[in-house]
Amino acid sequence: xxxxxxxxxxxxxxxxxxxxxxxxxxxxxxxxxxxxxxxxxxxxxxxxxxxxxxxxxxxxxxxxxxxxxxxxxxxxxxxxxxxxxxxxxxxxxxxxxxxxxxxxxxxxxxxxxxxxxxxxxxxxxxxxxxxxxxxxxxxxxxxxxxxxxxxxxxxxxxxxxxxxxxxxxxxxxxxxxxxxxxxxxxxxxxxxxxxxxxxxxxxxxxxxxxxxxxxxxxxxxx
Numbered sequence: 001x002x003x004x005x006x007x008x009x010x011x012x013x014x015x016x017x018x019x020x021x022x023x024x025x026x027x028x029x030x031x032x033x034x035x036x037x038x039x040x041x042x043x044x045x046x047x048x049x050x051x052x053x054x055x056x057x058x059x060x061x062x063x064x065x066x067x068x069x070x071x072x073x074x075x076x077x078x079x080x081x082x083x084x085x086x087x088x089x090x091x092x093x094x095x096x097x098x099x100x101x102x103x104x105x106x107x108x109x110x111x112x113x114x115x116x117x118x119x120x121x122x123x124x125x126x127x128x129x130x131x132x133x134x135x136x137x138x139x140x141x142x143x144x145x146x147x148x149x150x151x152x153x154x155x156x157x158x159x160x161x162x163x164x165x166x167x168x169x170x171x172x173x174x175x176x177x178x179x180x181x182x183x184x185x186x187x188x189x190x191x192x193x194x195x196x197x198x199x200x201x202x203x204x205x206x207x208x209x210x211x212x213x214x215x216x217x218x219x220x221x222x
Contacts (some may be wrong), residue, residue: 001214001219001220002110002142003157003218004141004157004215004216004219005216006138008141008142008212009141009142010141010142010143010213024089024198031094031095031097032095033091033092033094033095034088034093034094035091035095036085036088036089036094039085039088042084042088042093042098043080043084044117045098045115045119046080046084046098046102046112049080049107049109049112050076052076052083053066053070053079053083054081054106054107055083055101055102056083056086056087056189057106058068058100058101058106058107059083059087059093059098059101060090060092061083061086062073065086066083068115069082069083069086073129095116095120097117099113099116099117102116109136113205141211141212141213141216142211142212142213143212143213143214144211144212145208145210145211146205146210146211146212147205148202148206150205150210151193151202151205152196155197155198155201156220158197158201159194159197161191162219162222163198164181164193164197165182165196165200166180166222167195167218168181168200168203168204170218170219170221170222171200171203171204171215171218172207172209172218173200173203176190178200181196181199181203182196184199185199
């Protein structure tokens with residue numbers, strides 16, 4: 001779903017790039033300045049990030065300061081902790097800026113960033129839930145109706161990523177039609193899955209409701 005958001009922004013002039021999607025989604029994350037009292041939860045959230053130096057650079061810490069940390073501390077986990085302490089002391093750190101750093105191409109830890117987005121939504125009234133983030137990101141995706149000419153690019157995104165029958169379910173294809181597809185493809189045992197994918201997507205494209213945004217919404221429900 002994230003790849004579709006990047007490749008098909010809702011932008012006819014093609015002036016919005018991938019980072020717009022990321023920033024818009026990130027804007028829902030709490031941007032209240034963090035302090036040293038937040039050290040433990042921050043460290044817990046990035047426990048799987050081993051490249052502390054690159055993370056430090058993306059968080060805006062200078063090479064000089066990072067090299068100083070590297071020189072003074074031998075163990076990399078200690079270096080990571082000192083780097084985060086330094087970042088927190090700048091008073092410019094926030095959950096939203098951490099998410100942006102994790103989503104940067106240099107780190108590319110979307111899984112961790114997504115978890116932080118779920119755990120630290122900017123929601124003072126506690127009424128916004130995780131789906132708000134998903135809907136905001138989805139709203140940036142092209143919602144122009146797709147046609148049969150879009151069959152191949154759609155197939156390139158979904159084949160092998162999700163089972164064809166599960167895909168049919170989230171796209172709203174009735175169960176009896178999915179059974180018919182399975183029956184039609186039964187004799188083509190070697191190409192059954194690819195043929196079934198094609199039939200599912202063609203049925204979806206014929207509904208008149210198909211778009212990149214609706215495909216993203218469907219994949220996000222899995």
